[in-house]
Amino acid sequence: xxxxxxxxxxxxxxxxxxxxxxxxxxxxxxxxxxxxxxxxxxxxxxxxxxxxxxxxxxxxxxxxxxxxxxxxxxxxxxxxxxxxxxxxxxxxxxxxxxxxxxxxxxxxxxxxxxxxxxxxxxxxxxxxxxxxxxxxxxxxxxxxxxxxxxxxxxxxxxxxxxxxxxxxxxxxxxxxxxxxxxxxxxxxxxxxxxxxxxxxxxxxxxxxxxxxxxxxxxxxxxxxxxxxxxxxxxxxxxxxxxxxxxxxxxxxxxxx
Amino acid sequence: xxxxxxxxxxxxxxxxxxxxxxxxxxxxxxxxxxxxxxxxxxxxxxxxxxxxxxxxxxxxxxxxxxxxxxxxxxxxxxxxxxxxxxxxxxxxxxxxxxxxxxxxxxxxxxxxxxxxxxxxxxxxxxxxxxxxxxxxxxxxxxxxxxxxxxxxxxxxxxxxxxxxxxxxxxxxxxxxxxxxxxxxxxxxxxxxxxxxxxxxxxxxxxxxxxxxxxxxxxxxxxxxxxxxxxxxxxxxxxxxxxxxxxxxxxxxxxxxxxxxxxxxxxxxxxxxxxxxxxxxxxxxxxxxxxxxxxxxxxxxxxxxxxxxxxxxxxxxxxxxxxxxxxxxxxxxxxxxxxxxxxxxxxxxxxxxxxxxxxxxxxxxxxxxxxxxxxxxxxx
Numbered sequence: 032x033x034x035x036x037x038x039x040x041x042x043x044x045x046x047x048x049x050x051x052x053x054x055x056x057x058x059x060x061x062x063x064x065x066x067x068x069x070x071x072x073x074x075x076x077x078x079x080x081x082x083x084x085x086x087x088x089x090x091x092x093x094x095x096x097x098x099x100x101x102x103x104x105x106x107x108x109x110x111x112x113x114x115x116x117x118x119x120x121x122x123x124x125x126x127x128x129x130x131x132x133x134x135x136x137x138x139x140x141x142x143x144x145x146x147x148x149x150x151x152x153x154x155x156x157x158x159x160x161x162x163x164x165x166x167x168x169x170x171x172x173x174x175x176x177x178x179x180x181x182x183x184x185x186x187x188x189x190x191x192x193x194x195x196x197x198x199x200x201x202x203x204x205x206x207x208x209x210x211x212x213x214x215x216x217x218x219x220x221x222x223x224x225x226x227x228x229x230x231x232x233x234x235x236x237x238x239x240x241x242x243x244x245x246x247x248x249x250x251x252x253x254x255x256x257x258x259x260x261x262x263x264x265x266x267x268x269x270x271x272x273x274x275x276x277x278x279x280x281x282x283x284x285x286x287x
Numbered sequence: 288x289x290x291x292x293x294x295x296x297x298x299x300x301x302x303x304x305x306x307x308x309x310x311x312x313x314x315x316x317x318x319x320x321x322x323x324x325x326x327x328x329x330x331x332x333x334x335x336x337x338x339x340x341x342x343x344x345x346x347x348x349x350x351x352x353x354x355x356x357x358x359x360x361x362x363x364x365x366x367x368x369x370x371x372x373x374x375x376x377x378x379x380x381x382x383x384x385x386x387x388x389x390x391x392x393x394x395x396x397x398x399x400x401x402x403x404x405x406x407x408x409x410x411x412x413x414x415x416x417x418x419x420x421x422x423x424x425x426x427x428x429x430x431x432x433x434x435x436x437x438x439x440x441x442x443x444x445x446x447x448x449x450x451x452x453x454x455x456x457x458x459x460x461x462x463x464x465x466x467x468x469x470x471x472x473x474x475x476x477x478x479x480x481x482x483x484x485x486x487x488x489x490x491x492x493x494x495x496x497x498x499x500x501x502x503x504x505x506x507x508x509x510x511x512x513x514x515x516x517x518x519x520x521x522x523x524x525x526x527x528x529x530x531x532x533x534x535x536x537x538x539x540x541x542x543x544x545x546x547x548x549x550x551x552x553x554x555x556x557x558x559x560x561x562x563x564x565x566x567x568x569x570x571x572x573x574x575x576x577x578x579x580x581x582x583x584x585x586x587x588x589x590x591x592x593x594x595x596x597x598x599x600x601x602x603x604x605x606x607x608x609x610x611x612x613x614x615x616x617x618x619x620x621x622x623x624x625x626x627x628x629x630x631x632x633x634x635x636x637x638x639x640x641x642x643x644x645x646x647x648x649x650x651x652x653x654x655x656x657x658x659x660x661x662x663x664x665x666x
Contacts, residue, residue, distance in 0.1 A: 083558050107561030114555045121411070121551065121606030126322055134549050134560045139609070146319055151310020153318075155302050162318045163325065165605075181552065185560070209295055213303035217289040235294060 032059045032188040039089035049075045051246045062212040063223045064232035067242035073225045077191050081110040111185035113178050113192040128166040132184025152180045171198040192224040208235045229281045233257045329610045336617040343624040344393045350631050353384050395518040396627050397620040402533040402582045404619025406575045407593030409540045412547040413571045414477040421579040421593040425462025425484045428491035430583045433458030435495045438509045439502040455584035462487040463576035475568040516589035516642025536578035544608035591646040595653045602656045
């Protein structure tokens with residue numbers, strides 16, 4: 032599935048614009064990482080992609096179809112979304128918490144297929160021991176994995192994740208990002224994630240989109256985009272960028 | 288394909304490939320067995336509670352000066368339903384006592400308990416607030432003002448018997464209308480809805496207090512009696528309306544229960560799953576307001592059931608609204624019937640209104656459940 036974004040603008044209420052005319056193209060079977068400093072509109076941007084926010088101007092096309100012509104449910108069947116935090120109020124087992132992702136795929140009763148598919152996702156994320164744990168009793172890292180699992184349970188051709196690895200230790204950050212890349216390749220999905228880790232984005236992304244000031248600063252393969260100049264200009268941090276196996280690795284210096 | 292990707296290590300490759308093929312079966316049976324056991328518990332709880340309602344109803348029918356045995360009560364109800372009441376004075380007396388005097392209270396107890404409890408489930412779910420209850424829509428303050436107006440000033444929209452009921456119903460819908468107007472303008476976030484509800488509640492309560500300052504002692508006693516909430520004085524004529532409202536309201540909330548579950552993914556998460564979150568909140572709020580208003584206008588303010596029955600059920604079976612709605616409904620009926628029975632038995636011949644005892648009995652039981660609960664694992 033192909034996503035074409037043209038001239039996207041958005042402002043909250045009557046306030047100043049957050050996004051200014053963003054255009055981008057994303058292809059299926061790829062992992063796209065969106066990076067950029069705090070408050071430049073990364074989350075706002077991805078929320079415009081599945082109309083959680085309705086952009087003021089611009090279009091999002093999925094395989095040429097303008098998503099503003101689709102119903103909310105139709106969009107939900109095509110674009111999965113994992114919010115940055117999702118804490119539940121009341122207690123349910125993790126298995127049920129994940130199965131909520133299958134809302135549009137299942138009927139009143141949980142079928143064997145629902146359970147099997149959900150269990151397969153638990154295994155994939157290596158959290159099958161949490162299946163009957165109370166969702167509310169989990170650590171923030173475990174919580175985050177359940178949120179990712181719920182996104183995968185939606186079984187959509189496009190999956191958007193807002194900082195999915197922010198609470199995870201190094202091993203799990205690498206595991207999840209590598210897994211998202213693997214899923215994109217193996218099942219021909221388009222996976223779009225926001226990340227703050229330049230090196231993880233550089234290592235795994237097929238495409239990196241750098242956002243600054245509500246617009247796209249630069250985008251393309253990591254080796255073209257993640258450069259010393261970009262980090263200095265966008266983040267205001269000195270750094271060295273080395274080439275490790277054809278991918279850039281950023282060694283951070285001091286703020287400029 | 289993943290095999291050709293040098294960036295993906297063997298561990299992740301294996302996991303993803305296994306998942307793409309439908310997932311390995313290792314450990315699945317054991318986990319799903321535990322899950323099925325957990326589900327079976329929900330049905331068992333429902334069945335057990337239905338049984339308790341039957342027993343409590345039978346027992347409630349036996350209470351009174353005129354002695355009628357437990358099974359005889361059921362028989363009397365059955366005979367009346369089949370229209371086979373005998374002609375002897377004895378048979379007619381039994382029929383009158385059971386059918387006219389005692390059964391309405393039991394039926395109202397079941398209806399009101401179920402309705403208030405399901406309203407609580409719905410409000411707690413849409414507002415994501417464990418302290419929400421049927422009255423978070425402002426129903427209680429509006430109904431209170433309406434009743435006060437009828438009792439103190441005699442200003443009513445209906446005559447005689449239903450003066451207070453009609454007033455309470457009409458005024459109880461005003462706070463909801465205000466909350467819905469505010470949310471229409473500001474978006475239906477839980478915080479906005481709760482704060483609007485609280486603001487309207489204070490205005491109405493102040494208005495009621497002002498009215499009470501002008502009331503004579505008789506009026507004040509009548510207001511107190513209404514506020515405490517009771518199910519004893521309601522006759523058959525009021526029941527069809529309560530029954531229809533409850534069946535329709537509970538059915539509507541049951542139908543929306545899957546969507547209520549999705550709200551637990553957060554507002555954005557739920558929207559991304561195709562739910563129109565604002566519309567769902569408004570729809571539930573309207574259903575709850577109409578249902579709670581109907582019940583409250585007949586019974587007065589019966590508190591606590593709508594707050595604790597849903598939590599008690601959640602503690603035992605979790606927060607899946609598909610099961611939470613029906614099981615809470617039955618537990619609500621159990622609590623009201625138990626409170627009604629206790630109210631008649633504890634200080635007999637004095638009667639303690641049900642509204643007082645729901646809190647008296649429900650509080651300690653609830654605390655006990657909170658302490659007992661193993662919060663880590665569902666089995």
